[in-house]
Amino acid sequence: MSKLCIAYVTKTNTSKEIAEEIGKVARGKSWDVKVLPVSAIGDLKEFDAILIGAPINGMQWLPEAVAFVEKNQTALKEISTSYYLVSYLMNSGAKMWKKTINKSLNKVTALVQPAKIGKFDGRVEDEFPGFVRLLFGVKKGTPLDLRDWDAIREWAKEFMEELEAGSK
Numbered sequence: 001m002s003k004l005c006i007a008y009v010t011k012t013n014t015s016k017e018i019a020e021e022i023g024k025v026a027r028g029k030s031w032d033v034k035v036l037p038v039s040a041i042g043d044l045k046e047f048d049a050i051l052i053g054a055p056i057n058g059m060q061w062l063p064e065a066v067a068f069v070e071k072n073q074t075a076l077k078e079i080s081t082s083y084y085l086v087s088y089l090m091n092s093g094a095k096m097w098k099k100t101i102n103k104s105l106n107k108v109t110a111l112v113q114p115a116k117i118g119k120f121d122g123r124v125e126d127e128f129p130g131f132v133r134l135l136f137g138v139k140k141g142t143p144l145d146l147r148d149w150d151a152i153r154e155w156a157k158e159f160m161e162e163l164e165a166g167s168k
Contacts, residue, residue: 004163005047006035009054009064014122015086018152019053022084025156029164038068049080049115049163052108055122056087059100061108069108076112080166082159083108084118091121092146093136116162118155121146 004026008019016037023035034047044050054065069076083105089097105117123145128138 002048002163003032003046004034005041005044005050006033007038007041007050007052007068008035009038009062009068011055011057011062012123012125014147015053015055018084018086018120018147019051021149021152022051022156022159025153026160029160031160031163038064041068044072044075044079047079049082050076051082051084051118051159053084053086053118056085056089056101056104059097059104061085061104066108069111073111080115080163081112082114082116082118084120086120086122088122088124088146089136089138090119090146092138092142095137097136115166116159118152118159120152120155121148123147 006019006023006026008015010016016035019035023033026033038052052065052068054062060066085101085104087101090101091098093101102119109117125144127144128136132138133140
């Protein structure tokens with residue numbers, strides 16, 4: 001049985017919840033899956049593949065996720081490595097911010113080329129104040145939770161199919 005690690009960094013549990021949902025899809029494909037915070041990962045040699053996810057904060061992938069890739073880049077190059085990011089502004093913000101978010105993985109992709117990248121809408125705890133909505137281009141009344149679970153599961157299904165095709 002192939003082993004997959006879904007590693008995450010989270011501030012509000014959003015990235016963790018997405019990791020767990022992707023893990024359910026992977027287990028449905030008969031993979032041995034561990035869903036862990038990056039801080040709890042030991043030896044990467046026990047895994048055939050890893051998916052590393054984190055939210056965007058300050059228009060950057062969380063530094064803990066970047067540090068994990070930097071620290072483990074040699075081992076990550078030996079297994080199938082993929083990334084995902086989570087941002088409330090992914091599809092709800094102004095074009096300028098979306099471009100910045102799309103560039104947020106450039107540093108880690110230069111270190112370890114990913115097999116696949118997932119980009120998911122996130123959630124916020126409270127509605128943005130007016131000036132922040134204006135700054136980021138978020139319309140008043142935008143739902144606080146923009147995660148599309150069907151789209152996440154569909155991405156996970158494609159991810160697993162590509163992993164399985166690559167492991168044959």
